[in-house]
Amino acid sequence: MEAIQAQAPISLKNCSRENILDYFENAWQLEDLLLKSIIKEEAFYCNPDDLRNPLIFYLGHAAAFYLNKLQLVNLLKKSPNPDYELLFGVGVDPATPEELNSAIAHIQWPGVAKVWEYRQQVSEIVVEIIKNIPLNLPIHTRHSLWALMMGIEHQRVHFETSSMLLRQMPLDCLQRPQSWHYAPSFGQAYPNQMVVVSGGIVEIGKPEDSPIYGWDNEYGYRQVQVNNFLVSKYMITNGEFKKFVDNGGYENPSYWDEEAWQWKNHYQVKYPKFWLVDEGGNYQYRAMFDVFDLPLDWPVEVNYYEAIAYCRFQGQGIRLMTEAEWNLVTYGSQKNRDYTLENDKFDDYNLNLKFCSPTPVGMLKNAGNNSEIYDLRGNVWEWLEDDFNPLTDFQPHYLYADNSTPFFNSQHKMMLGGAWVTNGTEILPYYRNWFRRNFYQHAGFRIAQSL
Template structure:
């Protein structure tokens, strides 16, 4: 079966120029494939999520990010900029609290023609490729190395492949077409019994080693040792089938399962089921990125933090989300923090576009962690209990300083299926 393939992450202490070029080209190609799934130019001017920019912003954003970072570190002279207007317009995204705030921030912005942004991308691609070919490759590529800007730009682009796909998922289905070879995981419509597994306690270390041989975001670094007590956790991620029981039991109508903030959110947006469930008669359809299909009961449910917490309260008996420390213990075992290179056996998990969708929980026998829990790496992101806080020793990287914002975030763990890494960089900030 032909599929879209994603190149494995670079080892920045031992990579060749050819490997860097391949990794860059693969990232660029996948983003191209995704955006070319939009059928009409007019679609690029829609913002399917009321808290995000129009889609045309994301068409230009990744390319501009490369160019601006190259200028920042001297890999590209300022007079070699491609389009200074674009390199301001498409540089920094938005993170509003309300749609009204977004409207106020962008109401005077006039987007260029789609064809012109594609032309900019083509020019940027060639500039980036020329920089890679002409830059001396002195290994390792560390945080103060000029090519760190390239590694940052590639990983940033891969993040946006995933986040853009979630925006596409909110478009009407007649606005896009599934690309050739974009394969969904098969579902057998039955979901497994989800027994509780005892996870033995132990000492774990949070934080990515400074000399770890893959790229890391600044929020990954620092060190914190934590003693974790034993705990019980579900063998599998919560499935659509399990969450359907919560919905049918009136979970979205019972205020006792929701705190004030989450109930206010639910009431404001009139939420009655997970975002990508579409009511149909007495059942639900499921929105993939490109189409509507029958609800795959064995796929992990995709909800926000509010909904995840409400489900835990509905289950009762002290049910809650795992902490970051517990998650790391379950994923890797005591005495580790996921920093061993042998942890990155990508083929064992729903990573790197093994599928272009979530996959049934526990379907991949190789996705079992040492604790006996499944899918802690790959498949979908998982919510955990902790709020986002920097680790001791954290330092903001100078190339990312302008993009930091003061904001309240929850932590999610586990690498997305479009990325090759399940890494401590899962310590990324996301909306609840």
């Protein structure tokens, strides 16, 4: 049985043509593996999440994105299907299901076989471009091959976000890939505790001359003085969050602001989305392709509303970390001066499909920092207190002007660190992620407290 593997990011300063081709083919194969696990054709016309397009859109989206960007830099003169580039070209970020339905109600989606055929055409086109274009290094933000790297990283992002959609589908629509391997569970987690973090100056922002692909919001600069604070050694586990559920946390309005309370009542939420209740009243866990007993030592996966409600349940000023605090505790104050791709030990963390699920908190002994605070990277994303925001001197990239700018607002909260399914440059220190407060991703949280 061949293990599922996500290839490590590549340096754009000294990569070979073969490096780029391998990196592209790995991204394509990962998405193929995921989408081919959908075994009922009619399932492609459903939207498992009512804030996202039907799955047929995501079958064609990454392919169309490649061609749209390659045409902008004149690496592609003629498209095999301009209508598909338009249909599948741009995703959605609706505030409500009604907003989404209004936007897509008129669309006549093509047949599944036709879209698979389109994907194959696009794959062949991209391979030919990689094999034949002159390779002038380094590949920088104004280089024509930046469009290609943008397409590859975009596909890797959608491998992750599509996995969240599949996780919400009925199990009988899916077939688990043979090589899909879940992590173990050992029952109750280690007792959590608060750890003192000494303050310091943090520099946030990716250097312009970095040899690694980056999205526009990663560039710019910010220096922040962080005060001493406390943070939990582990991410909050299913076992810990169960105490909040058992103590009526979902029924106590004092833990929820008005918008969150309305969301909870509208969807009749009584426990985290991927918890199920069996006939005996016991909690089960919905993984990607299976249901099994709730792993109490895995990090809980919730949206921002639920994370904040848990903090209020704890009282005593318990809160989420900020972006600056997270950077300090994860990388210290030397990231910009010391970081290289070669010395990044991302293999120590539950990233890049090391496992095909979360792991028990603290299980990976090398996934702790010098203060033995675990899983700051990988396992599941970590919700933060910050609204998504631009760094000083932020400039949208001309190839993707609306990648970040429309989302710099209080409706989108930041999350950092990556998850087990995160791959590509998303696993690296400079990646800055965001989602709506009510949206689900492979995301959890740890708690913090000011001193």
